[in-house]
Amino acid sequence: MNETEILALLQKYQKGTLSNEDKDKLDAWYLHKASNSNGQLSEYELQDSYEYLKSKLPLKYEKKVVSLWPRVAVAASIALLLGTGIFYFTKPKEQVIQVVEKPQEIAPGGNRGILTLSNGKQIVLADISAKDTIAKEGEKEEVTIKMNANGVITYIVNPDADASKNDANSFNTLSTPTGGQYNIVLADGTKVYLNSVSSIKYPTQFNGDQRMVELEGEAYFEVAKNKNKPFRVKSGNHAIEVLGTHFNVNAYNNESVVKTTLLEGSVAITYKNQKAILKPGQQSNVSDNFNKIAIREVDTEAAIAWKNGRFKFDNANLKTVMKQLERWYGIKVEYRGDVSDVRFNGGTFMNKNLSEVLKVLELSNIKFKVEGKTIIVYP
Structure with a gap:
């Protein structure tokens, strides 16, 4: 027929x-x-x-x-x-x-964060409309917290406020969930871009002779210059001191190495009893496994690609890449076989569904199987 x-x-x-x-x-x-x-x-x-x-x-x-x-x-x-x-x-x-049904697409993360005020109140930022006054802080409510038209949290200090070095600071914490990022402008004008599964604790205004914040996870800083009041970032027993500069800190608890990448200016890295100065284009690596602060030249664009909405890999090993995907897509990764020698160069945009990102990674002869929210990796 x-x-x-x-x-x-x-x-x-x-x-x-x-x-x-x-x-x-x-x-x-x-x-x-x-x-x-x-x-x-x-x-x-x-x-x-x-x-x-x-x-x-x-x-x-x-x-x-x-x-x-x-x-x-x-x-x-x-x-x-x-x-x-x-x-x-x-x-x-x-x-x-x-026949096998096509698995459900896993969508990328987005602009999500939680703000914890000094009184313990938590505000889910996705529920706040642009240009809303979120809260006021300080004994005399001298600090106003707002969200601008771009969804960025901004701290505005009343210019008539009479703050003394001895006045106690009120602290807020901005945190991001899996699949979340958020931007904030601190009271001194410093801009902070917070990556997913991260948190930053900071004073609502910087009294005293220094500007100190505490970080868990990853953040990019554009520090407002003030030569009389150094800016310090603390993460565990690792500290960074600057006067005014642009740098990125990667200090996740599930990463063995804390990485600080300098784009502009100068920073001093302190770790235990050691101290080192970074120049633009350099990255410091500190770890309990190292005897000293390690400094190397890096691709700074790869270090801050996440801030610009991209995944960019510069000779990155597979497990480091997959940890980024875990935090951004809320997935769990399992490995079947030895993938320790797999390295990636290149990248793609973070606003893509996970399946599209995996197709890019498969160009390096790695295979992926999606089972719900679990990704199985084969060499």
Whole structure:
């Protein structure tokens, strides 16, 4: 039978007018095709084929395995729509075609954060409208906390406020969840870009002779210059001191190394009893596994790519890359096999669904299998 004849029989089946004799003809055609087919598709090809078929055929299915009748009619439909090279037949005795449903897309993170005030009150920032006054801080409410039109938290100190070096500071904490980032402008004008799964504790105004903040996770700082009041970032037993500069700090608890990358100006790194000065383009690495502060030249664009909405990898190992994806997409990663020697260069945009990012990584001959929110990695 040619394709025109098969299509005519198929249309009769869909209308419910197919005779037993015609059904036998289709059955014979099916068995002939099955016995001469040795092609088998990958899981991803099956997914694409299945999605295409759903849009073209009135298929009824249960769970992930579709038992057919007629198996003949569906086989004929597939053959006519896609050609025999885009699907595979099971053995005739099993009389079943297996298809795999396309996994649900995992969306990227976004602008999410939680602000904790000095009195312990927590504010979910996604619930606040732009240009709202969020709160006031200080004994005389001399500090106003607002959200500007771009969703950035800003601290505005009343110029008439009479703050003394001895006045006690009120502290706030900005934190981001998995899949969240947030920006803030501190009372001195310092801009802070907070990456996902991070937090920064800071005074609502900088009294005293220094500006001290505490960081967990990752943040990029554009420090307002004030030569009379140094700016210090503390993370565990690691400290950074600057007067006014641009730098990035990566200090996640689940990372073995704390990395400080300098883009502009100068910073002093203090770790235990050691001290080192960074120049622009350099990165310091400190760890309990190191005997001293390690300094190296790096691609600064890769270090701050997250701030600019990108993943950018500069000879990054696979597990470091996957930790970034875990924090941004809220996934869990499992490894099957040795991937210790896999390195990545290049990158992509963070506003893409996870499946698109994984396709980029697969160019380095790594395989991924998505099971719900778990990503299994194969070498």
